[in-house]
Amino acid sequence: xxxxxxxxxxxxxxxxxxxxxxxxxxxxxxxxxxxxxxxxxxxxxxxxxxxxxxxxxxxxxxxxxxxxxxxxxxxxxxxxxxxxxxxxxxxxxxxxxxxxxxxxxxxxxxxxxxxxxxxxxxxxxxxxxxxxxxxxxxxxxxxxxxxxxxxxxxxxxxxxxxxxxxxxxxxxxxxxxxxxxxxxxxxxxxxxxxxxxxxxxxxxxxxxxxxx
Amino acid sequence: xxxxxxxxxxxxxxxxxxxxxxxxxxxxxxxxxxxxxxxxxxxxxxxxxxxxxxxxxxxxxxxxxxxxxxxxxxxxxxxxxxxxxxxxxxxxxxxxxxxxxxxxxxxxxxxxxxxxxxxxxxxxxxxxxxxxxxxxxxxxxxxxxxxxxxxxxxxxxxxxxxxxxxxxxxxxxxxxxxxxxxxxxxxxxxxxxxxxxxxxxxxxxxxxxxxx
Numbered sequence: 001x002x003x004x005x006x007x008x009x010x011x012x013x014x015x016x017x018x019x020x021x022x023x024x025x026x027x028x029x030x031x032x033x034x035x036x037x038x039x040x041x042x043x044x045x046x047x048x049x050x051x052x053x054x055x056x057x058x059x060x061x062x063x064x065x066x067x068x069x070x071x072x073x074x075x076x077x078x079x080x081x082x083x084x085x086x087x088x089x090x091x092x093x094x095x096x097x098x099x100x101x102x103x104x105x106x107x108x109x110x111x112x113x114x115x116x117x118x119x120x121x122x123x124x125x126x127x128x129x130x131x132x133x134x135x136x137x138x139x140x141x142x143x144x145x146x147x148x149x150x151x152x153x154x155x156x157x158x159x160x161x162x163x164x165x166x167x168x169x170x171x172x173x174x175x176x177x178x179x180x181x182x183x184x185x186x187x188x189x190x191x192x193x194x195x196x197x198x199x200x201x202x203x204x205x206x207x208x209x210x211x212x
Numbered sequence: 213x214x215x216x217x218x219x220x221x222x223x224x225x226x227x228x229x230x231x232x233x234x235x236x237x238x239x240x241x242x243x244x245x246x247x248x249x250x251x252x253x254x255x256x257x258x259x260x261x262x263x264x265x266x267x268x269x270x271x272x273x274x275x276x277x278x279x280x281x282x283x284x285x286x287x288x289x290x291x292x293x294x295x296x297x298x299x300x301x302x303x304x305x306x307x308x309x310x311x312x313x314x315x316x317x318x319x320x321x322x323x324x325x326x327x328x329x330x331x332x333x334x335x336x337x338x339x340x341x342x343x344x345x346x347x348x349x350x351x352x353x354x355x356x357x358x359x360x361x362x363x364x365x366x367x368x369x370x371x372x373x374x375x376x377x378x379x380x381x382x383x384x385x386x387x388x389x390x391x392x393x394x395x396x397x398x399x400x401x402x403x404x405x406x407x408x409x410x411x412x413x414x415x416x417x418x419x420x421x422x423x424x
Binding site for chain 1: 389393404
């Protein structure tokens with residue numbers, strides 16, 4: 001059966017995004033230094049060949065173990081689930097070929113027809129909640145897996161529902177001090193995980209957890 | 213020169229201690245399941261030979277790489293700095309031979325004469341702030357290093373002062389959902405760290421960071 005997984009970058013102090021990284025300040029990455037902080041968080045991925053190719057950043061890039069992990073993550077994904085804020089930020093940032101190449105289910109109150117992008121990504125706007133989005137994602141993913149792409153509040157909802165099978169965290173050695181935390185407002189009865197794999201690199205520690 | 217270091221256990225969701233782990237509920241570890249959560253957080257250390265011997269838990273225990281790390285941490289420490297709450301919890305929990313074997317500087321408003329314990333631990337009660345406690349700890353430590361033992365708010369103070377040279381975190385694959393966070397209320401200008409070493413074990417991921 002398809003697995004439900006999370007694969008994100010996290011600051012050492014637990015933030016998925018720095019303070020100030022919002023649509024309002026999208027054009028001013030110097031606001032609260034959000035651009036520099038985001039760069040420090042995601043530096044490890046920005047230099048991977050697979051990521052650069054997927055985001056149309058140009059040729060070149062690293063091709064080692066971390067690049068292989070990125071490719072594997074993409075290839076295993078049969079559907080993505082996104083929050084509204086992450087979608088809105090991506091809508092103004094992604095290339096025309098949005099970097100998912102799967103059906104993407106966006107949790108939103110906005111009513112909107114599916115948005116078909118070149119390269120295999122179609123965004124579906126789901127107005128009836130996280131459980132229904134997961135059902136649709138399961139149907140769309142077939143034998144492949146379902147990635148809960150974020151943001152933090154969407155991941156929190158699926159953790160609380162107890163449906164997340166795997167947590168993959170690239171822990172970057174950066175302290176933000178503030179921002180949007182991954183782990184917050186959780187229910188007491190969260191599922192528990194065990195360590196499955198650790199990949200140690202100078203830029204980030206890649207931690208993989210599976211349900212205990 | 214002596215290094216200032218932090219060496220702690222942390223839950224995957226960023227907590228140093230679970231909700232309910234307080235003097236008020238010390239005798240009822242079933243309160244908010246704090247005892248079980250603490251056990252899950254610290255399970256890796258409870259089974260090490262060096263830790264068991266130091267806490268008078270009895271003979272036996274693991275003697276591998278993690279045990280060697282514990283011994284090294286103890287041997288490098290020439291002084292410890294503690295918060296008042298951590299001291300009060302320890303005062304009713306530690307064996308007569310308190311597990312520090314160094315001078316220990318307790319940040320507190322309580323005025324109290326030094327408390328000498330067998331085995332080389334003497335607690336000094338410092339009423340004039342974190343900077344003064346660090347000065348005293350430096351003088352006492354000689355060539356050895358100064359451990360900021362906790363709790364979270366004490367570590368936060370020293371991080372904000374920019375004096376922490378090394379952060380050693382045993383990241384346990386447990387989610388608390390609530391409790392006392394390590395990283396909270398930080399100033400925006402925190403020092404930054406780089407990854408120095410990662411030791412991958414089934415029970416915890418031992419992450420060592422040094423100042424960038």
